[in-house]
Amino acid sequence: MTDRLTAMLTGLNKAELRNLADAAGLSLGSRATKADLIEALSDHLRTDEPTDAPEPHGPPRCSQRTGGHPCGLPAADETDRCGLHGGFDVVDLARPVAGRLGFDTWPALIRQLALASYDTDPLGLDPVISDMFWRLLSFLYLDYFRVNVEGAHHIPESGPGVLVGNHAGAALPYDGAMLAMAVAHEAPVGRRVRLIGTEIFNMLPFVSHLYRKTGAAYASREDARWILGEGHLLGVFPEGVAGFQKSQDQAYKTQRFGRGGFVELAMHSGAPIIPVAIVGGEEVHPVLFTSKRLAQLVRLVFPEQRVEQMAVWLNPIPLPVKWHVRFLEPIDVGPARTTIDRLAVLEMAEHVREQIQAALDDMLEHRQGIF
Amino acid sequence: MERILVTGAASWIGGRCVQTLERDHEVIAVDEFTPRLEFEAPFHRFSLDSLDFAHFLIRAQPTTVLHLQTLDRSAELGSARANEGVVLGGQALFGAIARTPAVRHVVVKSDTAVYSTGPRHASVLDETTRITGRATRYERNLRDIERFVTEVSGELPGVDFTVLRLASIVGSAVGNPLSRYLTLPTVPVMLGFDPRLQFIHEDDAAAALIYACHSPAPGVFNVAGDGILYLSRVLRLGRRIPQPLPSPQLRRARRLLASIGGPRLGQHTANLLRYGRFTQNVRMRTDLGFEPARSTREAVARMYMP
Numbered sequence: 001m002t003d004r005l006t007a008m009l010t011g012l013n014k015a016e017l018r019n020l021a022d023a024a025g026l027s028l029g030s031r032a033t034k035a036d037l038i039e040a041l042s043d044h045l046r047t048d049e050p051t052d053a054p055e056p057h058g059p060p061r062c063s064q065r066t067g068g069h070p071c072g073l074p075a076a077d078e079t080d081r082c083g084l085h086g087g088f089d090v091v092d093l094a095r096p097v098a099g100r101l102g103f104d105t106w107p108a109l110i111r112q113l114a115l116a117s118y119d120t121d122p123l124g125l126d127p128v129i130s131d132m133f134w135r136l137l138s139f140l141y142l143d144y145f146r147v148n149v150e151g152a153h154h155i156p157e158s159g160p161g162v163l164v165g166n167h168a169g170a171a172l173p174y175d176g177a178m179l180a181m182a183v184a185h186e187a188p189v190g191r192r193v194r195l196i197g198t199e200i201f202n203m204l205p206f207v208s209h210l211y212r213k214t215g216a217a218y219a220s221r222e223d224a225r226w227i228l229g230e231g232h233l234l235g236v237f238p239e240g241v242a243g244f245q246k247s248q249d250q251a252y253k254t255q256r257f258g259r260g261g262f263v264e265l266a267m268h269s270g271a272p273i274i275p276v277a278i279v280g281g282e283e284v285h286p287v288l289f290t291s292k293r294l295a296q297l298v299r300l301v302f303p304e305q306r307v308e309q310m311a312v313w314l315n316p317i318p319l320p321v322k323w324h325v326r327f328l329e330p331i332d333v334g335p336a337r338t339t340i341d342r343l344a345v346l347e348m349a350e351h352v353r354e355q356i357q358a359a360l361d362d363m364l365e366h367r368q369g370i371f
Numbered sequence: 372m373e374r375i376l377v378t379g380a381a382s383w384i385g386g387r388c389v390q391t392l393e394r395d396h397e398v399i400a401v402d403e404f405t406p407r408l409e410f411e412a413p414f415h416r417f418s419l420d421s422l423d424f425a426h427f428l429i430r431a432q433p434t435t436v437l438h439l440q441t442l443d444r445s446a447e448l449g450s451a452r453a454n455e456g457v458v459l460g461g462q463a464l465f466g467a468i469a470r471t472p473a474v475r476h477v478v479v480k481s482d483t484a485v486y487s488t489g490p491r492h493a494s495v496l497d498e499t500t501r502i503t504g505r506a507t508r509y510e511r512n513l514r515d516i517e518r519f520v521t522e523v524s525g526e527l528p529g530v531d532f533t534v535l536r537l538a539s540i541v542g543s544a545v546g547n548p549l550s551r552y553l554t555l556p557t558v559p560v561m562l563g564f565d566p567r568l569q570f571i572h573e574d575d576a577a578a579a580l581i582y583a584c585h586s587p588a589p590g591v592f593n594v595a596g597d598g599i600l601y602l603s604r605v606l607r608l609g610r611r612i613p614q615p616l617p618s619p620q621l622r623r624a625r626r627l628l629a630s631i632g633g634p635r636l637g638q639h640t641a642n643l644l645r646y647g648r649f650t651q652n653v654r655m656r657t658d659l660g661f662e663p664a665r666s667t668r669e670a671v672a673r674m675y676m677p
Contacts, residue, residue, distance in 0.1 A: 116604035119668070122649045123494050124567050124599065202490035202646065205563020209601065212494075212567070222493035222500060304491065 005045060007152075009038045010185045014146070017041065034142035035135075062087065066117040072108030073097055083127060084118040090127040092158075092232055094184035094192040096134045097127050123194070123223065124212035133214050140174075141181035144320055145280060151327035155187040160228040160271035161330070162262055163193060163235045166254050166356050167243030168281030170311035173197070174318065175281040176216075179235055182325045193235040194227045196220075200302055221261070228269040236262045238349070245311045247290045251282035252360045260349035263333070267345070270336030275352050277359035280323030283370050285313040321370055326359050372396060374473075375584060376433035378419060378464065379440030379480075381406045383545045387577040388437060392584065399431055402440065419460025425467040432473040435584055438464060439480045441516055461516040465523045474530055478583045479520055481536045483569070483593060484639045485513040488646045494567070497651040498536075498591050507638040517591070524589070531587040533659075535579055538595035538650065539643065541670055542573030543677035550674060551634035558606055559624045562615040566647025567599045572670035575663040582661045592659045593650040596667040602644060608668070609675035 009017065017037040021028055026040050062071035062082035076087030076095075083090040083097035090097060098105040112118060113128050120126050141147050155161070163183070168175050180193040196219040201211045217223040219236075227234045237243060238257040246255070266273050294310035331352065373396045379385045380400035386408025389400050398412035401424065406414060417424040419440050428436075441457055468474050486496050487506040502514060517534060524532040541550045552558065571579075571594060579594045606613050616624055629635035636644075655661050665673060 114607060116600070116607045119598055120567075120601065120604075122567075122599055122651075124601070126601070199490040208490075208563065209565035213565075213601075217494050218490075218492075220493040222495045222497075226495040 005042050007186055035138050067115045091121050094190045096131045098131050123217045125215040126213035129213040137177055137181050145323040147323040149182050149186045149325045152186040154327040154330050157189040160231050161233050162266045162271050162273045163276050165237050165276040165278050167237035167239045170287050170313050171285040175278050191233050193233045195235040224265045228271050238262050241307045248287045254353050254357050257349040257353045260345040263345045263348045264340055266333045267340055272330040272332050274330045275328040275356045277326045277356050279363045280321045283321045284318040287311040287313050324363050373435050374433045375435045377437045383407050384577050385439045388580050391581050420456050425463045428467040429471050434473055435476045437478045441480050457512045458515050461519050465519045476531045476587045478533045481513050481534050483536045483538050483650045484510050488642050488648045509639045531589040533583045534591040536593045537576050538569045538571045540576045541570045541674045545573040548634040548636050557612045557614050559614045559616050561621050561645050562617050564645050565601045565603050567649055569595050569599050569649050570667045570670045571596050572665040579661050588659045592655050593652050594655050595652045596663050596670050598667045599649050600667055605671050608671050
């Protein structure tokens with residue numbers, strides 16, 4: 001219930017939220033971020049609801065103990081446990097275990113981390129570490145890129161689903177993070193998107209474990225099957241490096257969708273395919289030119305990568321582009337089956353690509369300026 | 372009452388298996404070293420790669436063979452000698468089994484290291500996963516031995532072959548390099564890498580092998596405790612201080628450690644401590660019917676606090 005309220009507020013833009021806050025008589029500084037506004041407003045709206053007993057010590061805390069101390073994290077709605085102690089499904093739901101409390105729960109989070117008191121899933125999702133990234137990514141999502149989302153009701157509320165997006169950008173895969181945040185913030189039920197990425201993520205120091213701890217996995221059939229088999233949302237960018245490293249005149253032109261592996265996975269598990277069109281990623285680091293020489297160098301280090309060209313960009317800080325994400329009508333691939341029609345796979349992949357391209361063209365036409 | 376021949380009986384796991392099996396069965400223990408644990412069963416000192424051993428096996432006419440001498444013994448023997456011995460020994464053993472009609476059941480100890488590990492390995496492996504990719508020597512040996520098993524089991528339809536791929540064994544008694552390494556007061560780890568690890572407790576490893584001797588279930592099974600732990604969390608549970616070092620310095624530190632009598636990690640373990648591995652143990656429960664007593668987390672807790 002609270003999630004729907006937050007999702008509703010997230011759908012509004014910052015000016016509207018500020019008007020609402022002024023009307024409600026909330027005094028927030030001019031430096032308040034969108035996250036602060038949402039938090040203050042949803043608190044305000046909820047305290048308007050009649051409650052039987054006032055809560056003297058803030059929101060209810062988890063009743064469990066770890067290492068001889070009370071857990072200290074806020075309890076999930078209608079339970080007396082936090083996410084780490086089974087209050088809700090931390091693996092599937094993208095709800096921060098620290099709630100919306102923010103920095104006063106960091107000591108509790110750090111204690112859980114130090115005691116290693118909770119379990120991680122086989123792919124290595126660490127709910128506490130991913131919580132620590134939640135604030136940074138939420139800031140990027142709400143206040144920096146100000147992502148505008150359409151069609152969030154197409155995201156399944158439970159069960160598996162394959163989210164297929166167009167890849168963009170040249171420096172960091174911001175589009176993956178924004179896709180995950182869009183689902184977490186705006187879907188009817190905020191869920192985790194388990195993204196899958198190339199082996200470069202496994203090879204780079206620090207990235208190699210942090211990307212796993214935030215819930216991503218390696219782009220292999222086994223990993224993707226596990227994610228869908230457990231009923232989670234899988235996020236893929238089938239263009240791969242070809243979509244990631246392209247020149248500016250190729251912006252928003254979808255490349256070949258791999259070998260349609262994502263369609264095969266969906267058919268194997270019977271999960272719907274939800275095409276996602278993402279606008280904004282191409283301008284965050286504008287590409288000056290592309291270099292085949294650089295690609296040769298990269299191939300020396302990562303010989304298995306099919307990288308044809310590397311994009312060269314200049315700005316170290318991402319530009320504050322206004323992003324738009326549109327979730328399209330889910331495509332039902334029929335019941336789960338083991339024998340796959342190879343031609344149907346390719347046709348479906350092409351169909352999905354055309355849908356995303358059409359949506360991209362439409363969104364670009366109606367876009368009012370880049371920022 | 373079966374007649375069980377156990378190879379690799381000198382190791383801790385082998386000793387535990389012989390001690391348990393000799394209560395109900397006639398056990399013949401074979402190894403080339405002095406056993407670490409004491410047992411009553413007759414012990415024969417053979418090098419597995421010798422023809423004498425093959426002829427001994429044919430004469431002994433066992434009904435069950437428990438092949439444990441696939442362990443990584445490079446720490447004791449030096450890597451070249453150890454690795455050759457394992458494969459040649461396996462070849463001699465399976466050749467002799469083919470000539471011994473009494474044998475009904477063969478249990479082979481393998482290791483999840485057979486999947487090897489690296490940046491291009493799937494995060495979730497199961498028994499049907501195609502085994503590919505670069506492998507260290509020990510991992511190649513395991514692949515060779517598993518290949519022998521597939522070949523021989525095709526030729527001998529009357530014999531059940533059970534291959535147990537055990538996850539990394541940890542415990543306070545087993546004294547293998549990984550357990551000794553993780554219980555060092557401060558543990559050198561690779562800077563910027565935090566592998567997902569999966570363990571099986573020493574007692575569960577022995578129990579699984581004994582269980583497989585009793586209940587013939589042909590096939591290949593991953594045997595591992597439930598769940599995973601990141602290396603950082605393993606060390607936190609054991610209150611050990613990680614010592615992050617970049618790759619070249621880490622190699623030097625490990626060499627230094629080995630030269631002053633510390634544990635000598637094989638290349639496969641060094642890789643494991645960089646990239647990690649997780650194997651699914653579903654078939655262990657459904658098809659083999661074995662239930663480990665401890666999860667990965669409990670095995671680690673038990674290693675640090677026996």
